[in-house]
Amino acid sequence: MATLATTSGLTSLRSQRLAAMRSGELGSVHSWELVTAVDGPGTRLTVFLAGCPLRCLYCHNPDMLEMRDGRPTAAGQVLARVRRYLPVFRATGGGLTLSGGEVLMQPAFAARLLRGATAMGVHTALDTSGFLGANLTDRMLADTDLVLLDVKSGDPDTYRRVTGADLAPTLAFGRRLAPAGAEGGHAPEVWVRFVLVPGLTDDVGNVEKVADYVAGLDELRPGTVTRVEVLPFHQMGRYKWAALGRRYERGATRPPSPELTERVRDQFRAHGLTTY
Numbered sequence: 001m002a003t004l005a006t007t008s009g010l011t012s013l014r015s016q017r018l019a020a021m022r023s024g025e026l027g028s029v030h031s032w033e034l035v036t037a038v039d040g041p042g043t044r045l046t047v048f049l050a051g052c053p054l055r056c057l058y059c060h061n062p063d064m065l066e067m068r069d070g071r072p073t074a075a076g077q078v079l080a081r082v083r084r085y086l087p088v089f090r091a092t093g094g095g096l097t098l099s100g101g102e103v104l105m106q107p108a109f110a111a112r113l114l115r116g117a118t119a120m121g122v123h124t125a126l127d128t129s130g131f132l133g134a135n136l137t138d139r140m141l142a143d144t145d146l147v148l149l150d151v152k153s154g155d156p157d158t159y160r161r162v163t164g165a166d167l168a169p170t171l172a173f174g175r176r177l178a179p180a181g182a183e184g185g186h187a188p189e190v191w192v193r194f195v196l197v198p199g200l201t202d203d204v205g206n207v208e209k210v211a212d213y214v215a216g217l218d219e220l221r222p223g224t225v226t227r228v229e230v231l232p233f234h235q236m237g238r239y240k241w242a243a244l245g246r247r248y249e250r251g252a253t254r255p256p257s258p259e260l261t262e263r264v265r266d267q268f269r270a271h272g273l274t275t276y
């Protein structure tokens with residue numbers, strides 16, 4: 001009987017936890033850090049949510065791709081930390097950045113964090129590949145000040161090679177962000193990020209497709225994309241792959257040369273885009 005009672009107690013705990021995750025009261029959080037000059041303006045509290053549907057060859061966070069890679073964390077706990085940093089955010093023009101993994105794997109949890117931070121008057125940023133953009137509700141969009149949109153490739157075949165998934169959802173998500181302002185609604189600022197990987201994403205034609213697409217977003221709503229960040233590939237995530245005992249395919253890839261990085265940045269600049 002004791003065993004039965006214990007088993008039913010565990011089942012009930014598990015179903016309570018699942019219900020809390022569905023409602024967004026609880027999320028799976030891998031880690032958080034306080035950063036400056038990355039992930040948005042000012043000093044940011046960046047929260048890394050666990051779980052990602054993509055499998056990028058060069059992923060620098062392979063230790064947070066599964067939901068189980070995070071710890072169950074109450075939305076209230078994250079928001080209490082946001083509240084604690086209010087003076088820092090005010091002094092630096094910073095705020096909360098949700099990153100991962102992929103934030104939109106946990107839309108209900110993300111929605112609570114965005115709502116809570118916005119209610120405190122805190123600037124919010126969402127770092128996403130856009131692959132699960134359909135999970136972002138209009139309410140969440142209204143609570144988002146900045147979207148850091150990772151466009152990993154402009155060519156569908158290259159995108160599939162890099163991520164193992166389709167490019168189309170990301171493109172559709174970006175286009176959804178652009179017209180929001182044209183209709184008089186809340187329009188998030190967009191920073192596009194492009195990871196430059198020699199031999200994988202550096203092809204002139206591939207970069208041109210990304211630049212064309214991004215410039216097209218600006219045509220839909222001028223001022224949508226306020227910056228493009230070309231992020232040179234690095235090997236800093238390599239040790240994590242080794243620690244996980246997983247094969248890392250980009251082990252022999254070198255970071256791009258300064259000349260290559262400038263060539264790619266110039267391609268974006270040629271489309272009138274402010275590029276770093």
Ligand code: SF4
Nearest residue numbers: 052054055056059101
């Ligand atoms: S989208 Fe980001 S977290 Fe997900 S696999 Fe790609 S690089 Fe890693």
